[in-house]
Amino acid sequence: MKNIFSLIILLAGIGFFYACEDNDNIVLQQPESFVLNTPKYASGIYDLQHTETIEFTTSQPDYGFTAATLYAVEISLSQNFAEYATLAGSYSTAKFDISAQDVAVALVALHEVEEESNYPVDPHPLYVRLSATISGSKVSPVYSNVITLPQVLGYFALEAMTMPEEMYIIGNVAGNWDWNSSTEMIPVWGSPGKFWAMQYLGQTGDGGNAEIKFNYAKEWNGNEFGYNDVTIGEGSDGISGNDDNNITIGNPGWYIVVVTTAIEGRGYTFSVDFLPPYVYLQGDVNGGHWGTTDEAYRFAIPDLSLGADAEFVSPAFTAATAADGGIRASIQLPGHEWWHTEFMVFDGVFIPRGAGGDQDRVAGTVGQRLSINFTNRTGNIE
Template sequence: MMKKTYSLLIVLICLGCFWACQEDDQTVLQQPESFVLNTPKYVSGVYDLKNTETLEFTCTQPDYGFTAVAIYSVQVSLTEDFSEYKTLPGTHTTAKIEVKGSDFAVALVELLKIEEESQYPTDLQPVYVRLSSVLTDDGIGKVYSNVITLPKVKGYFALEPMVMPENIYLAGNITDNWNWNKATEMVPVHSAEGKFWAIQYLGKTSENADAQIKFNTVKAGDAAFGSNDITIDEKSVDLAGITTNDDGNIVIGTPGWYIVVVTTTINGRSYEYAVEFHAPYVYLQGDINGGNWGTTDAAYRFTVPDLSAGASAEFVSPAFTAPSGDGGVRASIVLEGYDWWKTEFIVLNNKLEYRGAGEDQDRVAGKTGQKLYINFTAKTGKIE
């Protein structure tokens, strides 16, 4: 009996030692108070941002209590207390950090709050720099470095580069009475940056009012652009019976379904938008129509719903004249000057899927005699 008691005691002691070792091995996050941003070796020289491709900074990693990959951001200010500052674009994961001189210059323009080149100060100015460090994108372990001074910085009137919009939205009295949360997200044309399209119902409202629309790059009515900010070609004006009103809305005098196209160009520091309206023609493409790719033959055109059916009516294809084969069931609109596949779409699992600016899509099979049904408002569809 005594022997068994000793054996049990030894087991318990060993287990206690094991768990103690496990606790010692646990990783515990320590929150450092700061970390060191090193003063650059040649800090006394002039930083001529217009002629400086990159600025280099180095630091020591914050002591989080364990080896971790810190995510650094560079922040700049015109005051040492950082009462107002700008975070430069990009993040860094090494203790040697390079930032673009142009990004640095843009931040200074924003901090100086100047809008014209003539307002930019000609004297050298001190600029203050610090780093922030986090361990995760949601800010765990956030800590700031010390502040260093670059005493002689020569900036210039630098502006952020103009880039094409990533999204265009269409809204109006036909989207739940100007509800931008229900705006139509237009589809990018493949390989045509800044060009978007949508098949849109522009019939009369339930109050028998003409459809009125505007566009924006975000789902919001603020700064939406309409008739005062765009150009519309005469052919589109005649097709859709377009007029305008005092609110700058585009008024559709001829109710119907339309392909709406927005083309964005950059002119200096301004965006310019051209809007086109086309007949809502959708075509079957490829194997299912006998191998005709890029066709605009009316024999392979979907039927356009009657306006009385409303926005949720379905477009219906002709019956497939052949099985889908390796090409799958494919459909598109066709815009002049663009290959058909740059505006193609398919139905997968009863959902309408646009190719947009993405890669080639999955394939879905179809049989001779079947048809493709698409609800462009609900973004649904079926093959049967």
């Protein structure tokens, strides 16, 4: 038995010795380059408008060990890569396909053309290289050799239009024409490009009507839009335009302002609705009524004389609710579920659900009320 135990100790020691030697041999090397292979059909014409993908194969850079390598594709119109574009995405295998459309979009920028009539109509050489990095490390990128695709036929490809992710209201009573004080609208859940805001549109201090514009960026950049640029929804009484293309509110008051975006060609179209400022308690705290628009569960609308810095106050809760049920509140937009536009107050801060996931729950007791200042985005439960 003693001999067997000694043999086990000896073998364990030998294994530890070799493990140490192996660890000592793992030294990160910084390779100078690696090989990007020329595609098999490189001599043919790559017609990007009628090609889905282009296949590339490569060898892994010699880091001294097998590393989790990420490859990015760079293209240029010159062999020295004086100017180049990096295509979107990265690849973790030595064989991968890139999108021909991504190449075509990048080529439009490299050719520096703004109109389709100026885009080259003949095939031309395209130069390609890879950059390699080790996933999760700070190791400097390594660049492959440059290969040539002699005949690449591009086209005037533009990036796909996407819906705006933000929207702002500015005006004489909405930020005083200062984008830093403008109203940030709230995304409607499940409806990209659609936004809402509870907005005070009373008269100005000198008795003038409220005037507003919109933009999906928080700045004067030429994309702001007003009365002549939108479709005003039916039932929006008293709405008109003026010489500055502002939307003028003929009937002062609080409104739920809704902007709905659509993509048309290479641009956006907008419709704007001005809805009554109705806010509702939902669910457990009103006795289990969900999706309600019953006036009994409607928040009191503040008097206009209080101005924008006023609170909407709910009816008293008629039932207690534990944190798992929670106080729930929302506005109600036509064609939407109530929870698409719900919100809650957390530690005195108004937080809408927006396009995000389900919110945490807040417990309430009988007789409490929920108050919300939509202008300052604050509130309380008491």
